[in-house]
Amino acid sequence: MGKPTGFMEQGREYLHKRPVEERVKDWKEYVLPFEPSHLKDQAARCMDCGIPFCHQGCPLGNIIPDWNDLVYRDRWREAIERLHATNNFPEFTGRLCPAPCENSCTLGMDVYKSAVNIKAIEVSIIDHAFQEGWVKPMPPAKLTGKKVAVVGSGPAGLAAAQQLARVGHKVTVFERADRIGGLLRYGIPEFKMEKRHIDRRMKQMEAEGVEFKVNANIGHNVPIDDLKKNFDAIVLCGGATQARNLPVPGRDLKGIHFAMEYLPQSNKVQEGDKIENQITAKDKHVIVIGGGDTGADCIGTAHRQGAKSVTSLEVLPKPPAERAADNPWPQWARILRVAGAHEEGGEILYSVSTKEFTGENGVVKKLKGVKIEWVPQPGGPPKMQEIAGSEFELPADLVLLAMGFLGPEKNPLFEKLGIELDQRSNVKGDSNKMTNVPGVFVAGDMTRGQSLIVWAIAEGRAAARGVDLWLMGETTLPSPL
Ligand SMILES: Cc1cc2nc3c(=O)[nH]c(=O)nc-3n(C[C@H](O)[C@H](O)[C@H](O)COP(=O)(O)OP(=O)(O)OC[C@H]3O[C@@H](n4cnc5c(N)ncnc54)[C@H](O)[C@@H]3O)c2cc1C
Ligand code: SF4
Numbered sequence: 001m002g003k004p005t006g007f008m009e010q011g012r013e014y015l016h017k018r019p020v021e022e023r024v025k026d027w028k029e030y031v032l033p034f035e036p037s038h039l040k041d042q043a044a045r046c047m048d049c050g051i052p053f054c055h056q057g058c059p060l061g062n063i064i065p066d067w068n069d070l071v072y073r074d075r076w077r078e079a080i081e082r083l084h085a086t087n088n089f090p091e092f093t094g095r096l097c098p099a100p101c102e103n104s105c106t107l108g109m110d111v112y113k114s115a116v117n118i119k120a121i122e123v124s125i126i127d128h129a130f131q132e133g134w135v136k137p138m139p140p141a142k143l144t145g146k147k148v149a150v151v152g153s154g155p156a157g158l159a160a161a162q163q164l165a166r167v168g169h170k171v172t173v174f175e176r177a178d179r180i181g182g183l184l185r186y187g188i189p190e191f192k193m194e195k196r197h198i199d200r201r202m203k204q205m206e207a208e209g210v211e212f213k214v215n216a217n218i219g220h221n222v223p224i225d226d227l228k229k230n231f232d233a234i235v236l237c238g239g240a241t242q243a244r245n246l247p248v249p250g251r252d253l254k255g256i257h258f259a260m261e262y263l264p265q266s267n268k269v270q271e272g273d274k275i276e277n278q279i280t281a282k283d284k285h286v287i288v289i290g291g292g293d294t295g296a297d298c299i300g301t302a303h304r305q306g307a308k309s310v311t312s313l314e315v316l317p318k319p320p321a322e323r324a325a326d327n328p329w330p331q332w333a334r335i336l337r338v339a340g341a342h343e344e345g346g347e348i349l350y351s352v353s354t355k356e357f358t359g360e361n362g363v364v365k366k367l368k369g370v371k372i373e374w375v376p377q378p379g380g381p382p383k384m385q386e387i388a389g390s391e392f393e394l395p396a397d398l399v400l401l402a403m404g405f406l407g408p409e410k411n412p413l414f415e416k417l418g419i420e421l422d423q424r425s426n427v428k429g430d431s432n433k434m435t436n437v438p439g440v441f442v443a444g445d446m447t448r449g450q451s452l453i454v455w456a457i458a459e460g461r462a463a464a465r466g467v468d469l470w471l472m473g474e475t476t477l478p479s480p481l
Contacts, residue, residue: 002072006044007107012114013038020344024303027190027270030340031095033127034120042117043071049106053330054118057104059458060093061480062086064101064118071121080129083122086480088159088457089201091130092184094123095193097454098293098337104330112323112333130200137207140168146471149174149231151218154182155453156444157237158201159460160467163477164235165208167468172231173210176217179271182239184453186264189297191304192340195271219413228417233439233467236419236427237460238411240445244403246289250357255364259294259402266301281307284397287367288312289354293339295402300341302398310346311394313367315384317374318350353386357399367396405450424449432466433459441467 003009016032017023023030034042046068054064063082070079083090099119102108108115129135146169150157153175165171179185181198202212216222218238227234243258245251262279269275281302288298291314302310319336327334342348349369356368371390374382407425414421420428420436426449429435429442443463444456458480468475 002069003044010041043068046116053104054101057100060086079125090126091197109329139208144168146232148233149227150235152237153180156456156460159457160235160464161210163464165210171210173212174216175214190270219411224413235441237444238446240450242406253359253364256399281305285395286310287396287399290402296339296341298400303344312348314350367394408446433463
């Protein structure tokens with residue numbers, strides 16, 4: 001432990017962000033780097049707990065107290081080695097993770113927001129390492145002669161590919177989109193994570209022997225038989241992007257889109273692409289239905305595109321500011337989480353439900369909704385009930401549906417290979433991440449359902465271990481799962 005009294009002397013310092021009026025005028029990241037001296041004080045708060053509950057929170061098993069201590073002692077090079085030992089891409093998680101580690105940090109036992117600033121320390125370690133030129137390709141000492149196909153280039157696919165290439169397999173990543181990165185590239189907006197971070201990792205991975213093939217939609221324009229013929233193992237990392245619909249009257253009006261029809265176009269424009277008839281929020285009354293990361297990303301994007309108003313609708317009640325009595329530490333805190341996009345304007349309406357959309361000339365103009373309450377039920381979950389007389393209308397020129405995802409998109413390759421799905425239509429994998437088809441593995445959202453980047457990386461690492469073991473009969477690769 002760096003400083004035994006650190007946590008008593010120093011409170012948690014919050015992330016520094018660019019002022020709202022400045023940041024909504026551009027697409028650059030809005031979180032600013034921490035001052036190194038302040039970071040040292042924050043790292044000193046870690047108590048190196050006998051039972052580090054932060055470990056319990058982190059799906060990757062990051063050895064958090066170790067790198068907190070190393071940052072406190074200015075031993076940054078060792079800190080990045082310790083961090084990279086469990087996480088291939090700390091620059092992604094350090095920017096984007098909701099930090100379940102902080103959620104379970106012992107310092108947050110009484111007041112959730114007192115936890116050690118683990119995420120800021122993580123991103124500072126990796127940014128510092130890149131600046132110093134310490135992050136270098138790690139090509140294998142020798143090749144195994146085995147070939148592995150990874151389908152999908154989100155964080156799960158990238159993590160699996162990097163791990164497998166480093167132990168000597170020839171890895172090819174197939175991606176149906178025109179750029180690599182999955183939801184990191186085309187879901188998450190530039191203002192949360194600039195895409196240069198993905199490009200930099202791709203260069204490293206190419207130097208380690210990974211080959212990337214874009215516009216390669218396996219099961220569609222590239223037959224799965226080609227992969228079976230040419231590769232010794234296949235890892236399916238296709239994500240879970242089947243969006244939940246809102247089948248109410250007026251849903252077919254123009255101007256109502258799934259979030260993942262809207263966000264990728266905006267991200268492509270940031271990459272310099274031209275989009276014909278781009279869906280944009282400019283000068284429009286925008287309604288975002290559904291909260292979570294996807295909803296927040298729609299809100300932030302709409303602000304930057306110059307929306308006239310942005311209203312977000314949430315079916316659940318407003319969460320409390322601190323943990324409720326039935327939600328004690330170290331459980332995941334069901335509290336109000338204010339994303340950067342929420343600070344930038346707009347309004348959130350809680351406990352409301354959408355009844356209907358109305359329009360003119362086939363284009364949406366209004367949303368009709370009603371307030372609801374959640375009525376407790378004996379022995380079951382509360383039931384949603386409309387409040388009589390609480391109907392309301394909102395102007396709506398652009399409606400974005402961000403109500404979650406229902407699992408992987410249907411793909412003929414499942415049937416062709418005879419892949420078993422679970423009850424939620426995710427691809428089933430065993431403890432080594434192998435599907436019911438020998439040599440075909442699965443990782444990330446495709447097997448968990450829509451989840452988090454940190455879980456996708458953990459899944460990718462676990463699948464890489466499973467593949468290596470299956471191909472070689474033994475493995476040195478670690479699995480966090
Ligand atoms: C808008 C949005 C914002 C989010 N924000 C956050 C956040 O801030 N923090 C966080 O932790 N999580 C966030 N998430 C969740 C997170 O992005 C996902 O959990 C994570 O990306 C899953 O990784 P993955 O590799 O399993 O799948 P994905 O990232 O979905 O990647 C799957 C890839 O597979 C490709 N693919 C699919 N089928 C095929 C095929 N047949 N052939 C070739 N390629 C194929 C897809 O094109 C895609 O590129 C967000 C999700 C969304 C939708
Ligand atoms: S739980 Fe918090 S204080 Fe304890 S070791 Fe982990 S980061 Fe440090």
